[in-house]
Amino acid sequence: MKIHEFQAKQIFxxxxxxxxxxxxxxxxxxxxxxxxxxxxxxxVVKAQIHAGGRGKGGGVQLAQSLDEVCKHTEAIIGMNxxxxxxxxxxxxxxxxxxxxxxxxxxxxxxxxxxDRETACILVIASEAGGMDIEEVAxxxxxxxxxxxxxPLSGIQPFHCRKVSFGLNLPSAVIKxxxxxxxxxxxxxxxxxxxxxxxxxxxxxxxNRVLALDAKMDFDDNALFRHKDLLEFRDLDEEDPxxxxxSKYNLNYINLDGTVGNMVNGAGLAMAVMDTIKLAGAxxxxxxxxxxxxxAEMVENGFKIILSxxxxxxxxxxxxxxxLRCDVLAKGVVEAARKTEIKVPLVVRMEGTxxxxxxxxxxxxxxxxxxxxxxxxxGEIVAKIAAS
Amino acid sequence: MxxxxxxxxxxxxxxxxxxxxxxxxxxxxxxxTNVVAGVTPGKGGLDMxxxxxxxxxAEAVQHTRANCSMIFVPPPFAADAIMxxxxxxxxxxxxxxxxxxxxxxxxxxxxxxxxGSRLIGPNCPGIISPGQAKIGIMPAQxxxxxxxxxxxxxxxxxxxxxxxxxxxxxxxQTTCIGIGGDPINGTNFIDCLEAFENDPETKGIxxxxxxxxxxxxxxxxxxxSNVTKPVIGFIAGITAPPGRRMGHAGAIISGSSGSATAxxxxxxxxxxxxxENLGYIGxxxxxxxxx
Numbered sequence: 001m002k003i004h005e006f007q008a009k010q011i012f013x014x015x016x017x018x019x020x021x022x023x024x025x026x027x028x029x030x031x032x033x034x035x036x037x038x039x040x041x042x043x044v045v046k047a048q049i050h051a052g053g054r055g056k057g058g059g060v061q062l063a064q065s066l067d068e069v070c071k072h073t074e075a076i077i078g079m080n081x082x083x084x085x086x087x088x089x090x091x092x093x094x095x096x097x098x099x100x101x102x103x104x105x106x107x108x109x110x111x112x113x114x115d116r117e118t119a120c121i122l123v124i125a126s127e128a129g130g131m132d133i134e135e136v137a138x139x140x141x142x143x144x145x146x147x148x149x150x151p152l153s154g155i156q157p158f159h160c161r162k163v164s165f166g167l168n169l170p171s172a173v174i175k176x177x178x179x180x181x182x183x184x185x186x187x188x189x190x191x192x193x194x195x196x197x198x199x200x201x202x203x204x205x206x207n208r209v210l211a212l213d214a215k216m217d218f219d220d221n222a223l224f225r226h227k228d229l230l231e232f233r234d235l236d237e238e239d240p241x242x243x244x245x246s247k248y249n250l251n252y253i254n255l256d257g258t259v260g261n262m263v264n265g266a267g268l269a270m271a272v273m274d275t276i277k278l279a280g281a282x283x284x285x286x287x288x289x290x291x292x293x294x295a296e297m298v299e300n301g302f303k304i305i306l307s308x309x310x311x312x313x314x315x316x317x318x319x320x321x322x323l324r325c326d327v328l329a330k331g332v333v334e335a336a337r338k339t340e341i342k343v344p345l346v347v348r349m350e351g352t353x354x355x356x357x358x359x360x361x362x363x364x365x366x367x368x369x370x371x372x373x374x375x376x377x378g379e380i381v382a383k384i385a386a387s
Numbered sequence: 388m389x390x391x392x393x394x395x396x397x398x399x400x401x402x403x404x405x406x407x408x409x410x411x412x413x414x415x416x417x418x419x420t421n422v423v424a425g426v427t428p429g430k431g432g433l434d435m436x437x438x439x440x441x442x443x444x445a446e447a448v449q450h451t452r453a454n455c456s457m458i459f460v461p462p463p464f465a466a467d468a469i470m471x472x473x474x475x476x477x478x479x480x481x482x483x484x485x486x487x488x489x490x491x492x493x494x495x496x497x498x499x500x501x502x503g504s505r506l507i508g509p510n511c512p513g514i515i516s517p518g519q520a521k522i523g524i525m526p527a528q529x530x531x532x533x534x535x536x537x538x539x540x541x542x543x544x545x546x547x548x549x550x551x552x553x554x555x556x557x558x559x560q561t562t563c564i565g566i567g568g569d570p571i572n573g574t575n576f577i578d579c580l581e582a583f584e585n586d587p588e589t590k591g592i593x594x595x596x597x598x599x600x601x602x603x604x605x606x607x608x609x610x611x612s613n614v615t616k617p618v619i620g621f622i623a624g625i626t627a628p629p630g631r632r633m634g635h636a637g638a639i640i641s642g643s644s645g646s647a648t649a650x651x652x653x654x655x656x657x658x659x660x661x662x663e664n665l666g667y668i669g670x671x672x673x674x675x676x677x678x
Binding site for chain 1: 462463486487488489490491492493494496497498526528540541542543544545546547548551552555568570571595597598600601602605621623624625626627628631632633634635636637638642643647663664665666667
């Protein structure tokens with residue numbers, strides 16, 4: 001689960017990780033009030049959307065007066081912000097963060113992520129702050145510092161020294177930086193983060209360490225022990241169909257293609273999407289109804305797929321195994337009738353009682369194609385896609 | 388022959404009295420797996436279909452000499468259940484549970500190092516040596532005993548599809564291992580490849596990977612210099628969009644890393660026979676593997 005910058009900074013402040021003074025505004029009046037409380041200029045007005053690259057898209061503006069604060073706020077709120085992460089359709093901005101500008105001496109990059117390979121918390125830092133870190137890693141890998149922290153022993157002073165000296169920090173800053181990094185580590189662990197990124201983290205001319213930006217992502221599997229974080233979820237930032245599917249506990253991701261598909265199991269679902277592509281069509285979605293898959297899940301799956309206007313055909317591939325195919329077939333027929341499917345439906349199923357299942361589908365009177373195996377499934381999809 | 392589990396495996400089920408635990412324990416028993424004990428804290432002294440239930444793993448091991456544990460405990464308590472099995476000296480721990488927090492898995496991974504226990508999973512269908520033992524939730528009837536192929540995969544139903552096609556071609560399996568779809572898991576591809584390479588009955592290997600992480604790339608490196616048996620590879624997720632988690636917690640392309648294309652290239656470079664169309668993996672196996 002991703003959250004907004006202003007929310008991440010609220011959590012930062014709770015852990016005494018320093019951030020610039022400021023507040024959230026939904027209109028220019030509130031923005032003016034926050035700016036006058038800050039009391040000095042420049043003031044920064046920052047669009048609050050989940051996607052990165054806001055500055056380049058015109059979503060971050062410097063103001064030298066209260067009038068400019070209002071002007072920028074009015075321009076940014078309501079704008080359709082397009083960045084490399086929003087996709088070409090962009091994102092409507094609903095709120096801005098108004099913050100004190102700072103005297104920047106040096107911009108750094110700092111992030112914490114769980115490292116899959118070593119099962120450690122990985123601290124990534126760089127002197128090349130404010131830039132796309134993937135690009136820095138590709139072009140100047142020597143500028144990237146990586147420090148692994150074993151979660152059983154936790155962060156130690158030597159970890160902080162490794163990062164500090166690696167960043168060539170002036171000695172006057174090292175103590176404050178180390179304190180900040182230690183707090184950030186605790187914030188990461190205590191909130192089950194899957195990413196904390198500060199880009200840039202700045203050293204000010206007054207030798208202070210400040211998180212100018214803040215990006216946080218949480219481990220969805222751990223949200224059960226962080227009920228307080230759930231209030232940070234912003235449904236406006238998610239695809240409406242994805243949100244609808246999450247209500248039914250379906251693993252759904254809306255895509256650009258025309259062939260809707262419903263599969264049990266994530267790996268098989270991806271492989272079926274790939275099969276659709278190999279057949280010359282494009283998948284309209286990823287939909288995993290779970291390893292078990294019940295008739296009810298199938299019905300909910302139909303509802304989600306059919307509410308996507310792009311869908312021109314639907315492919316169902318269920319590898320039942322323990323689930324009986326006759327039960328599944330009845331579920332498919334019922335759901336197809338209830339939801340009044342008007343597009344071609346291809347069904348492939350395998351598992352216990354498969355013959356009985358196929359008979360139920362054949363005698364249902366529904367306009368559907370039954371595929372016997374994965375190979376013919378691809379061929380049928382290809383035929384439909386071509387027609 | 389087989390790897391990791393065989394007819395001598397003495398299975399204990401953690402979470403045996405829950406709905407899933409009961410159902411799948413019965414399926415394992417009816418396949419012929421030697422289920423010797425169950426553990427549910429607070430239900431010690433009871434039994435499930437005649438299988439004695441204990442309050443703790445150590446006590447169960449002491450009474451039944453169980454050497455393998457299958458875990459059906461819900462995510463908030465699963466890490467504790469795995470650690471309890473490690474503490475009791477269980478040799479093989481198979482964690483079926485989906486949804487264990489990453490941080491819990493990091494701690495487990497660190498504490499299991501050097502412990503003598505092997506963990507398979509979590510978020511996996513388990514492991515089966517057809518005709519000998521089934522420890523997991525996979526449909527038994529699609530498997531064919533007698534080898535000669537070993538199967539290792541990050542996915543559940545995708546593995547069933549592959550095994551189904553192998554059996555359809557008359558090709559049996561020595562052992563099929565689901566290593567799970569989480570970003571941090573116990574046993575990895577390399578552990579399984581090594582075991583299959585050392586198993587004289589296994590004559591060929593099918594490896595099923597997916598987007599996310601670099602486990603397939605690491606496996607490709609290993610295969611290049613350590614595996615002499617033919618390997619067929621399949622990678623799911625060519626059409627997966629970057630930055631989105633595709634059902635499995637570990638299936639995500641982050642920036643430039645974890646894409647299907649990079650994994651396929653690594654496997655090709657390692658001499659692995661990459662199958663690009665899932666519908667043909669059975670036919671391809673019949674062509675490539677020695678009969």
